Amino acid sequence: MQSDAETPSSSLHPAAGDALLVVDLQRDFLPGGALAVADGNAVVPVLNRYIDLFSAARLPRVFSRDWHPANHVSFAERGGPWPPHCIAETTGASFAPGLNVPPDAYIVSKATGAEADAYSAFQGTDLAGWLRHRGCRRVFVGGLATDYCVRETVLDALALGFEAVLLTDAVRAVEVEPGDGRRALEAMIVRGARPATLQAIAGEQA
Ligand code: VGL
Ligand code: ZN
Numbered sequence: 233m234q235s236d237a238e239t240p241s242s243s244l245h246p247a248a249g250d251a252l253l254v255v256d257l258q259r260d261f262l263p264g265g266a267l268a269v270a271d272g273n274a275v276v277p278v279l280n281r282y283i284d285l286f287s288a289a290r291l292p293r294v295f296s297r298d299w300h301p302a303n304h305v306s307f308a309e310r311g312g313p314w315p316p317h318c319i320a321e322t323t324g325a326s327f328a329p330g331l332n333v334p335p336d337a338y339i340v341s342k343a344t345g346a347e348a349d350a351y352s353a354f355q356g357t358d359l360a361g362w363l364r365h366r367g368c369r370r371v372f373v374g375g376l377a378t379d380y381c382v383r384e385t386v387l388d389a390l391a392l393g394f395e396a397v398l399l400t401d402a403v404r405a406v407e408v409e410p411g412d413g414r415r416a417l418e419a420m421i422v423r424g425a426r427p428a429t430l431q432a433i434a435g436e437q438a
Contacts (some may be wrong), residue, residue, distance in 0.1 A: 244397065244426075244433045246393040251368040253294040253389075255353060255375030255382050257331050258297055260317040260324035267317040269377045269404045273328065278402045279374055280332045281430055283415035287334055292366055295333055296375070296385070299325060299341035306349040322343065336372055338362060343422035360392050370395035372433070373425075374402030379412040386420045397433075 244251070260266040285414050286293050298318035308310035312372045318325040320341070340357050341348040350356050351369045363371070371389050373396060375382055382403050398420055405413025421427060 237317050240332040241393075244428050246286055246290075246291055246372065249369045250286075250289075251294055251363055251366070251374075252286040253353065253371045253372050253373045253385065254293070254295045255373060255385050256278055256296055256298050256318075256377070257328045258318055258324070259326055259328060259375040260298075262328055265317070266324055267406075268313050269406050272376050273375070275374060275402045275404060276328050276330050278399075278430060281328070281434070282372065282399060282402060283332050283334065283401070284372060285338070285372050286372075292338060292363070292368060293334055293336075294338045294340060294353075294359065294363075294371075295327065295341045296342055296357075296359075296381070297325065297327070298381070299344050301344070301346045303346050304343070304349070305344070305347050315341070320348065347417050351381045352388040353374075353385045354388040354392060355384070360394075363394070367410055368394070370397065372397040372399055372428075374399035376404060376406075378403040378405035379408070380406060383416040384421060387423055390424050396420070397413060398425045398427045398431070399433075400427045401429040414418050 261269045277308045299320045300318050302319050306314050307316045339403050340359050354360050358420050373386050
């Protein structure tokens with residue numbers, strides 16, 4: 233018998249009210265890219281499985297992308313913390329090779345202005361309204377990077393009143409400081425994100 237403490241508060245089975253949110257799965261964040269996340273490409277086949285699950289269930293699939301102007305304030309030449317990356321319309325800003333972005337996916341571009349950065353897919357975009365308009369109350373979040381855009385997106389989702397499921401097998405961290413990835417996971421979970429994997433989510437469907 234499962235104890236009450238072990239019983240999940242709600243099903244992880246993707247159903248009405250759920251949306252998949254793939255954060256910044258772009259070439260510049262993959263090994264060989266301008267701002268590479270170690271092992272970042274490993275999440276592509278996993279996210280394709282999640283995309284298939286949500287497509288089969290006719291649920292929204294949202295893809296955010298870092299979409300900077302060439303003179304973005306986050307770039308080192310302007311005193312920012314990052315090398316130039318994800319410049320709008322360039323190859324580096326395009327989605328990861330092999331990522332199955334469905335033709336009816338919703339694409340959210342963020343940090344598009346030169347003077348402000350935005351790690352969260354909700355910051356300066358219409359994403360919250362878009363989701364609410366479609367009756368979404370819970371987002372399943374994977375992508376890059378755990379310790380920047382995934383973390384800020386998940387924390388914003390929770391602050392905006394969405395439930396958040398963190399796809400722990402479909403995220404990777406930049407690790408500017410060792411341990412950043414682990415600390416980001418902890419921060420998201422402490423705030424209420426529910427960690428889950430494909431096995432837990434797809435297995436429930438059987
Ligand atoms: C990101 C650093 C700079 C991210 C974006 O997508 O996590 N990280 N810009
Ligand atoms: Zn950026």
